[in-house]
Amino acid sequence: MNAFLALIGRDLRLALRQGSAVGTALGFYLVAVAIIPLGLGPDLNLLSRIAPGILWISFLLSAVLSVDALFQEDRDDGSLDALVLGPLPAELIAASKSIAHWVTTCVPLIVVTPLAGLLLNIQAEALPKLLAALLAGTVGVSFVAGAGAALTLGLRKGALLLPLLILPLFTPFLIFGVGAMATSAGAFEQSILLLFALSLFSVAAMPFAAALALRLGLE
Amino acid sequence: MFDLGPNAGFIWISYGAAVLLIGGLIVWAWAGEREQQQRLAGLERRGLRRRSSQQEL
Amino acid sequence: MSGLSEPQTVRAPAEDTMFGPALRGWLAFMVLAIGWSVSRYYVGVANLEANGNPGWDTWLWWVPEIMVVVGILGLFILVVSLEASNHSRIANLANPTPFMRMSGEILPRLALVTALLIAAGLAMSFRAPPDDLQGQAARIMFIHVPAAWLSMACYTLTAISSAGYLIWRHPLADVSAKAAVPIGATFTLLALLTGSLWGKPMWGAYWVWDARLTSVLILFFLYLGLIALRQAIDDPGRAGRAAAILSLLGAVNIPIIKFSVNWWNTLHQPASVIRAGGPTIHPALLIPLLVMAFAFTLLFVALHMKAMRAEILRRRCEAMIAIHVRGGGEAANV
Numbered sequence: 001m002n003a004f005l006a007l008i009g010r011d012l013r014l015a016l017r018q019g020s021a022v023g024t025a026l027g028f029y030l031v032a033v034a035i036i037p038l039g040l041g042p043d044l045n046l047l048s049r050i051a052p053g054i055l056w057i058s059f060l061l062s063a064v065l066s067v068d069a070l071f072q073e074d075r076d077d078g079s080l081d082a083l084v085l086g087p088l089p090a091e092l093i094a095a096s097k098s099i100a101h102w103v104t105t106c107v108p109l110i111v112v113t114p115l116a117g118l119l120l121n122i123q124a125e126a127l128p129k130l131l132a133a134l135l136a137g138t139v140g141v142s143f144v145a146g147a148g149a150a151l152t153l154g155l156r157k158g159a160l161l162l163p164l165l166i167l168p169l170f171t172p173f174l175i176f177g178v179g180a181m182a183t184s185a186g187a188f189e190q191s192i193l194l195l196f197a198l199s200l201f202s203v204a205a206m207p208f209a210a211a212l213a214l215r216l217g218l219e
Numbered sequence: 220m221f222d223l224g225p226n227a228g229f230i231w232i233s234y235g236a237a238v239l240l241i242g243g244l245i246v247w248a249w250a251g252e253r254e255q256q257q258r259l260a261g262l263e264r265r266g267l268r269r270r271s272s273q274q275e276l
Numbered sequence: 277m278s279g280l281s282e283p284q285t286v287r288a289p290a291e292d293t294m295f296g297p298a299l300r301g302w303l304a305f306m307v308l309a310i311g312w313s314v315s316r317y318y319v320g321v322a323n324l325e326a327n328g329n330p331g332w333d334t335w336l337w338w339v340p341e342i343m344v345v346v347g348i349l350g351l352f353i354l355v356v357s358l359e360a361s362n363h364s365r366i367a368n369l370a371n372p373t374p375f376m377r378m379s380g381e382i383l384p385r386l387a388l389v390t391a392l393l394i395a396a397g398l399a400m401s402f403r404a405p406p407d408d409l410q411g412q413a414a415r416i417m418f419i420h421v422p423a424a425w426l427s428m429a430c431y432t433l434t435a436i437s438s439a440g441y442l443i444w445r446h447p448l449a450d451v452s453a454k455a456a457v458p459i460g461a462t463f464t465l466l467a468l469l470t471g472s473l474w475g476k477p478m479w480g481a482y483w484v485w486d487a488r489l490t491s492v493l494i495l496f497f498l499y500l501g502l503i504a505l506r507q508a509i510d511d512p513g514r515a516g517r518a519a520a521i522l523s524l525l526g527a528v529n530i531p532i533i534k535f536s537v538n539w540w541n542t543l544h545q546p547a548s549v550i551r552a553g554g555p556t557i558h559p560a561l562l563i564p565l566l567v568m569a570f571a572f573t574l575l576f577v578a579l580h581m582k583a584m585r586a587e588i589l590r591r592r593c594e595a596m597i598a599i600h601v602r603g604g605g606e607a608a609n610v
Contacts, residue, residue: 156508158508164504168526172532194536205528212521230415230416233419233469233470234419236473240469248586249582256589259596267600
């Protein structure tokens with residue numbers, strides 16, 4: 001358990017000191033959100049209607065694009081090999097990476113989401129629902145993305161391949177995440193519960209897939 | 220029998236697509252096996268052996 | 277290294293001395309029987325209390341029977357795998373020679389039967405009367421439904437083969453998974469194409485975000501991902517295992533994706549959608565559909581066998597070249 005926490009702490013400290021990966025993900029998120037009105041026109045009614053969808057899609061894209069770096073740096077300097085060969089089970093290593101990804105990428109993205117929502121004229125009552133849905137769902141997003149990153153680790157076209165493999169698996173998160181903003185009765189509670197279920201399932205299942213892939217990468 | 224009404228075009232395109240795609244699959248599978256068989260025969264002609272045949276030597 | 281040359285180090289000893297086969301069979305039967313009767317009782321009572329009738333018309337009624345079928349299938353797979361691991365001490369079953377011999381005998385006959393069945397199915401589907409609601413366009417269903425069924429069945433086969441490869445490291449399972457993916461992707465594409473060609477006259481648009489079309493589209497993306505992942509890795513053994521992990525990941529997610537897409541679709545129900553093929557299909561349309569579905573399934577089996585043969589031969593060639601390059605040293609057991 002101590003080693004597990006130490007590993008998370010190490011990733012957090014690394015992210016904090018470098019800061020570049022987090023900054024890039026934040027920048028990508030804001031640019032992606034800001035560029036969509038340029039394509040759709042400045043109609044504020046339209047924008048506020050589709051704001052949850054835009055925010056979720058931009059969020060998922062920045063999560064996919066940033067998860068690659070998490071394993072890549074450790075692989076390049078050889079520390080990942082040392083970790084997998086070490087006493088800590090590969091499942092826990094994968095889980096710690098996903099947790100670190102959630103803390104260093106998803107949480108900052110959630111923090112700037114109100115700002116991005118302002119750009120899209122999101123309705124005031126939709127914003128807390130959106131934040132709750134993001135908090136509930138993105139843990140699972142990080143774990144699914146972690147498994148995908150472990151799978152494409154060190155491949156030639158890995159950065160291009162990862163979204164192709166992972167985005168279809170994000171469909172339920174996107175659907176329930178945006179569904180939480182639906183106005184029909186009970187839609188919010190239902191979606192939030194389903195998002196929690198998805199996250200719990202991903203936390204339980206994805207580290208095993210990621211660990212298989214990590215061990216495979218060592219061969 | 221072949222008077223398919225106002226939507227005949229869609230029906231014919233559907234069946235045409237099915238013939239094309241499935242025909243493509245059949246050609247792909249058959250040609251793939253033939254190609255590998257020829258390759259194997261070529262290798263054996265050049266005197267390469269499988270392990271199972273090596274043990275017989 | 278060829279994927280067919282796995283070392284046989286990870287193989288648990290078979291525990292055939294623990295129980296006799298009769299005792300094991302009896303135990304399995306008792307577990308299935310007790311499981312079935314208990315769940316049958318609960319499902320029946322629950323239905324009676326909820327609706328006042330047994331409720332066979334819902335799929336939930338069949339859950340105990342589905343459990344039994346799945347259980348028997350699982351037992352079958354278990355027995356086959358135990359047999360395989362016992363057998364491997366005598367003759368290496370990783371050797372695909374028996375498969376090549378068997379498939380070589382079966383394939384010509386299978387191809388003949390498939391061709392006849394497809395001809396019969398096509399004739400029947402053009403002779404069938406037009407549907408009351410959909411008119412002549414219902415004929416597209418005779419291709420669309422079998423293609424859609426095969427797109428799912430083929431993914432299931434890929435996932436089972438992948439599990440077999442990851443658990444037992446049986447190279448033939450990898451060959452099966454690899455051969456199934458392009459075929460499945462093509463059938464999925466066919467289902468999408470015919471679905472949208474059916475949609476234009478029926479719904480007035482080539483693409484409608486219908487729950488079924490949408491989940492088939494996502495299935496198509498999963499197939500594309502599998503193909504792309506295999507192409508991105510040079511080493512065939514590694515590529516096989518990475519693709520196996522991904523296809524299992526997809527298999528776990530498919531029910532969730534399907535559920536979420538259904539949920540999404542009911543949330544944004546479009547107003548003017550005619551529901552395709554309700555629960556009642558007239559026998560005049562159902563019989564051609566069943567014949568076509570059966571013919572397509574046989575076609576898939578034949579194609580899969582042929583593609584597996586090509587892949588086995590390809591690996592043999594690779595192994596022979598590898599032996600040659602290494603000067604006949606450590607050899608691959610192909």
